[in-house]
Amino acid sequence: VGKADFGDGHRKHTGRRAGPTVSSRTIVEAARAQFSRYGYEGTTTRTIAEDAGVDSALIHHFFLTKEGLFEAVVGDALDPPDLVDQVLAGPRAGLGERTLLAFLSHWDEPENRDRMLAVVRSITALDRAASALRVFLSDGVLFPLTSALGAPNPRERAAMVGAHLVGLMTMRYVYAAPPLATLSREDLATLMGPVIQARLVGSH
Amino acid sequence: VGKADFGDGHRKHTGRRAGPTVSSRTIVEAARAQFSRYGYEGTTTRTIAEDAGVDSALIHHFFLTKEGLFEAVVGDALDPPDLVDQVLAGPRAGLGERTLLAFLSHWDEPENRDRMLAVVRSITALDRAASALRVFLSDGVLFPLTSALGAPNPRERAAMVGAHLVGLMTMRYVYAAPPLATLSREDLATLMGPVIQARLVGSH
Numbered sequence A, B: 001v002g003k004a005d006f007g008d009g010h011r012k013h014t015g016r017r018a019g020p021t022v023s024s025r026t027i028v029e030a031a032r033a034q035f036s037r038y039g040y041e042g043t044t045t046r047t048i049a050e051d052a053g054v055d056s057a058l059i060h061h062f063f064l065t066k067e068g069l070f071e072a073v074v075g076d077a078l079d080p081p082d083l084v085d086q087v088l089a090g091p092r093a094g095l096g097e098r099t100l101l102a103f104l105s106h107w108d109e110p111e112n113r114d115r116m117l118a119v120v121r122s123i124t125a126l127d128r129a130a131s132a133l134r135v136f137l138s139d140g141v142l143f144p145l146t147s148a149l150g151a152p153n154p155r156e157r158a159a160m161v162g163a164h165l166v167g168l169m170t171m172r173y174v175y176a177a178p179p180l181a182t183l184s185r186e187d188l189a190t191l192m193g194p195v196i197q198a199r200l201v202g203s204h
Helices: A018-038 A045-052 A056-063 A066-074 A083-088 A092-108 A110-122 A127-149 A154-174 A185-201 B018-038 B045-052 B056-063 B066-074 B083-088 B092-108 B110-122 B127-149 B154-174 B185-201
Strands: none
Touching: A018 A045, A018 A056, A018 A066, A018 A110, A045 A056, A045 A066, A056 A066, A066 A110, A066 A127, A083 A092, A083 A127, A092 A110, A092 A154, A092 A185, A110 A127, A110 A154, A127 A154, A127 A185, A154 A185, A154 B154, A154 B185, A185 B154, A185 B185, B018 B045, B018 B056, B018 B066, B018 B110, B045 B056, B045 B066, B056 B066, B066 B110, B066 B127, B083 B092, B083 B127, B092 B110, B092 B154, B092 B185, B110 B127, B110 B154, B127 B154, B127 B185, B154 B185
């Protein structure tokens, strides 16, 4: 996903022997829990080290910096391989609903949920998190999608859909505000599908 | 706006003599600049005191806590008296555009801009900021509006419009992502107006 990619940091230390690898995974798990709850700015390597039961020097040994550890936590959560294909496969009339279901399903994967939340809770503190999410929403998924669909002004359409999805994700996952936090994925797709559909291919 | 109101903190210290009042205003201005840029979690009373050129004990004297100071900064930015009336005044066909213009104009007021940004940048760190923004969006403005308009399911309509506005505000003001950050208020109102209109009174 280009320069805002968070997908490399955690691959730097593969090939190590078993001991450090286990500690490294423990650190990443403790970090994921804290970053997803408190965001980048609200988390310290000291409290992560405490939770992981390791010396904080070990965090710096593995990940160099707090930002390196953040990258290891986020990993490839912002680089889903087949979101665009999922949306494109199927009848054109269901594009809006499939877009919503693809995003909501991605968020709801247990493996992704906390990592996505870590990014969203950190966008105000960490420029790379904001930039990575922006790239994910536009160049990574939505602009390829609107380009493939062939309606005019694909860049603007992608931005409009992106704003809608960011609002939905924020209300549902960060503020946890009902009814958007309590509706099922399917109900949300039914409710918001027509609007997303109109943004993707309608004459808006 | 009920228990999430941030509008009282800064009124506690009126009636003081000139010296402390001036310092208090200087502190609030330094705090507004930092909270709007770094959010609640990324700001310390120490750095605010440095910027304001005062001893940080003075901050605690005036505002008791960092949260007290945050409340003084936000003030009544989340309590605009006439947003609903502005939207209701005028032909029904323009409801969507007027809603967008009312929100964007509120944000673009020099007096409000940094205070709104302070709230949005702090929602992931400070429960009261999240709760205040939720109340502003639903009970404060959007639910009264959808209730007054009389279409079915006003609570759900308010939530949908709220998600849309949060997404727009985040992309425009926090991520500053083009094209949503660069389009004029009027162009945004034209582009998004029909969707908001449909949410407010359409058969969605």
